[in-house]
Amino acid sequence: MSLVRNHVLISIDAGTVMAGARGVERALIEEVAKQGLKDEIAVLETGSVGTIGQGVVLVVYPEGVYYANVTPQDIPELVEEHLLKGRPLKRLILSEPPKQTVIKKEKAGLLREQPRIVLRNCGVIDPEKIEEYIAEGGYEAIGKALTTMKPEDVIDEIKKSGLAGRGGASFSTGMKWDFARSAPGDIKYIICNADEGEPGTFKDRLILEGDPHKLIEGMMLAGYAVGASKGFVYIRGEYALSIERLEKAIAQAREYGLLGINILDSSFSFDMAVMKGAGAYVCGEETALIESLEGKRGHPRKKPPYPVTEGLWGKPTVVNNVETLGNISEIIKNGASWFKSYGTEKCPGTKVYTIIGNVATPGLIEAEMGTTLRDIIFEYAGGIKAGKKFKGALIGGAAGAFLGPDMLDVQMDFVNLREYAAVLGSGAILVMDEGADMVDMLQSVLHFFRHESCGHCVPCRLGTAQLVKIIDRIAISKGTQGDVDKLLKISDTMRDTSFCPLGQSLYLPISSSLKYFRGEIDARIH
Amino acid sequence: MYREAILKKFRPSLDNILYILHDLQDNNPQRYLAKDDIRVCADYLKVPYSYVHSVASFYTMFSLEPRGSNIIRLCDSPPCHLMGSKSLLTYLKQALKVDVGGTTKDGKFTLELTSCLGACGVAPAMMINDEMVGNLTPERVDAILEKRRKES
Numbered sequence: 001m002s003l004v005r006n007h008v009l010i011s012i013d014a015g016t017v018m019a020g021a022r023g024v025e026r027a028l029i030e031e032v033a034k035q036g037l038k039d040e041i042a043v044l045e046t047g048s049v050g051t052i053g054q055g056v057v058l059v060v061y062p063e064g065v066y067y068a069n070v071t072p073q074d075i076p077e078l079v080e081e082h083l084l085k086g087r088p089l090k091r092l093i094l095s096e097p098p099k100q101t102v103i104k105k106e107k108a109g110l111l112r113e114q115p116r117i118v119l120r121n122c123g124v125i126d127p128e129k130i131e132e133y134i135a136e137g138g139y140e141a142i143g144k145a146l147t148t149m150k151p152e153d154v155i156d157e158i159k160k161s162g163l164a165g166r167g168g169a170s171f172s173t174g175m176k177w178d179f180a181r182s183a184p185g186d187i188k189y190i191i192c193n194a195d196e197g198e199p200g201t202f203k204d205r206l207i208l209e210g211d212p213h214k215l216i217e218g219m220m221l222a223g224y225a226v227g228a229s230k231g232f233v234y235i236r237g238e239y240a241l242s243i244e245r246l247e248k249a250i251a252q253a254r255e256y257g258l259l260g261i262n263i264l265d266s267s268f269s270f271d272m273a274v275m276k277g278a279g280a281y282v283c284g285e286e287t288a289l290i291e292s293l294e295g296k297r298g299h300p301r302k303k304p305p306y307p308v309t310e311g312l313w314g315k316p317t318v319v320n321n322v323e324t325l326g327n328i329s330e331i332i333k334n335g336a337s338w339f340k341s342y343g344t345e346k347c348p349g350t351k352v353y354t355i356i357g358n359v360a361t362p363g364l365i366e367a368e369m370g371t372t373l374r375d376i377i378f379e380y381a382g383g384i385k386a387g388k389k390f391k392g393a394l395i396g397g398a399a400g401a402f403l404g405p406d407m408l409d410v411q412m413d414f415v416n417l418r419e420y421a422a423v424l425g426s427g428a429i430l431v432m433d434e435g436a437d438m439v440d441m442l443q444s445v446l447h448f449f450r451h452e453s454c455g456h457c458v459p460c461r462l463g464t465a466q467l468v469k470i471i472d473r474i475a476i477s478k479g480t481q482g483d484v485d486k487l488l489k490i491s492d493t494m495r496d497t498s499f500c501p502l503g504q505s506l507y508l509p510i511s512s513s514l515k516y517f518r519g520e521i522d523a524r525i526h
Numbered sequence: 527m528y529r530e531a532i533l534k535k536f537r538p539s540l541d542n543i544l545y546i547l548h549d550l551q552d553n554n555p556q557r558y559l560a561k562d563d564i565r566v567c568a569d570y571l572k573v574p575y576s577y578v579h580s581v582a583s584f585y586t587m588f589s590l591e592p593r594g595s596n597i598i599r600l601c602d603s604p605p606c607h608l609m610g611s612k613s614l615l616t617y618l619k620q621a622l623k624v625d626v627g628g629t630t631k632d633g634k635f636t637l638e639l640t641s642c643l644g645a646c647g648v649a650p651a652m653m654i655n656d657e658m659v660g661n662l663t664p665e666r667v668d669a670i671l672e673k674r675r676k677e678s
Binding site for chain 2: 014015017018019052053095197198199200201202205236237238239240268275276277278279280281292293294296297298354356357358362363380394398428430432436440441444445448451452454
């Protein structure tokens with residue numbers, strides 16, 4: 001066997017494929033062969049390495065050099081200089097490599113590194129090879145659970161860890177599992193909600209593309225704990241690469257006997273299927289998602305009964321977000337107290353964020369719960385683009401809240417943000433610089449809601465239409481006295497009377513934008 | 527008939543309805559769900575025509591009107607908006623001489639809006655058929671349209 005001198009990882013995710021990663025990969029493989037380096041240089045695919053908007057990205061190991069915006073024309077020079085002669089090609093080196101475990105934060109007097117729990121393998125392993133996941137300790141947790149833990153023990157461990165749902169609602173994952181386990185019935189289901197549609201959020205897509213086996217293992221553990229033998233992953237129809245990768249991963253797990261009957265010679269059997277959505281934001285709401293899975297229009301159901309007692313086809317069903325399930329195997333492997341050593345007391349663990357908008361380096365990051373907004377923007381994302389001033393940020397997507405400049409030092413976690421009438425939601429952070437027009441932003445948010453309102457209940461159907469009418473006239477300076485108060489009043493009524501969280505959450509962006517930027521909006525009226 | 531071959535790929539069970547509709551639409555030369563598509567799906571799943579129509583009309587990825595050979599879906603959600611999707615929409619409308627939802631006279635392009643594509647890192651972004659393109663500028667849009675015009 002020949003000794004591989006360098007490993008070249010090429011990031012293959014929707015963003016880099018868009019920038020031409022496949023062409024670069026082909027050129028690289030050809031050039032390596034042409035220069036006679038085939039036995040010394042290994043070219044491997046990996047998921048997102050955490051860079052966004054930097055074109056095609058390569059990482060050369062063992063040096064750990066990141067190259068960005070690579071084109072096929074650059075390849076001959078890059079191969080000759082770096083891989084043959086050992087001189088990194090300066091002009092393509094990414095000046096600021098993505099910060100993964102390098103950020104240090106003072107906590108309890110100790111400096112320590114930020115962990116990657118959910119994204120541990122993203123951008124490190126080849127997501128299309130189950131062997132690489134196993135080599136990184138993958139499927140150890142399910143092995144441990146099946147051989148040394150009863151289902152109740154798994155639930156207890158998750159409860160003790162304090163893990164809360166990462167899709168936005170932040171409900172205790174352990175409790176949810178417990179409800180489903182104790183609900184009467186022999187047939188139960190696990191559903192993974194991968195219908196990521198919150199504007200500005202694409203963390204679940206990058207997890208699915210970067211480490212699909214971690215999701216499979218998380219679902220298996222959920223199935224074992226709850227007593228379910230079938231799992232479904234409901235993915236947005238637009239996420240072609242995620243669907244392809246996950247289907248491949250499921251097939252590999254079946255081949256290895258990790259999915260199917262009597263897994264690892266235990267009495268536990270579990271299998272999974274992928275379900276492709278067809279474009280409806282409201283299907284991110286769990287009961288609407290279940291309706292859609294059953295082959296109906298994606299209208300939300302009345303709650304209670306909750307899915308844990310009456311879900312898919314009327315059976316007890318657990319619906320968990322991709323990121324939530326991504327935490328499970330690590331908690332089972334390392335224990336609840338390990339998990340609790342990260343984050344804050346009330347919100348243990350980490351949160352995966354997508355940080356976008358007017359920042360220097362947009363990207364996908366994982367930070368401890370409780371990290372301040374300032375650290376996230378200025379440490380992880382390189383600050384505001386082009387040296388401009390920070391104006392505000394929209395946290396948690398369209399159904400989230402705006403925060404103004406005096407909120408930069410707020411600690412980001414589910415519980416703390418609630419005190420400021422904000423939400424962490426899905427973890428999208430849209431940063432706006434001083435040039436951003438608040439009326440324009442609010443208009444865009446309201447148009448989004450009008451488009452996505454499913455029409456099932458009156459307050460949301462009519463409310464969104466009225467709100468759009470009002471903001472549209474404010475935008476062209478034709479607003480009248482009292483219009484701003486009308487926005488507040490309508491959205492407040494919608495919060496109290498809408499059928500599902502879609503209509504209920506609209507007051508968040510409206511009231512928060514008025515809280516911080518009312519002067520700017522009023523100025524368009526007078 | 528090609529429609530029967532599509533249906534045979536799936537169990538006749540209601541939970542397959544979205545998969546069946548996706549497949550029928552992808553294979554329709556005019557990239558939409560024609561009445562015949564809805565009818566065969568309804569017969570296969572043993573549900574009324576109106577049921578399938580109601581499902582098809584709910585989801586934005588399905589179209590009940592004939593569309594062009596290339597479907598452009600510009601992202602219009604807040605992140606893309608912040609990065610300038612509004613002026614791109616104006617540009618696309620002028621370049622194609624259609625309104626949102628319209629198809630060009632030569633049948634080559636349909637212009638649609640879509641909610642967040644999750645490509646916010648390279649906003650403004652759009653999909654053309656199954657391909658995502660980001661960091662859009664009028665020049666890039668021109669190049670993409672030109673390329674597609676030549677292809678079809």
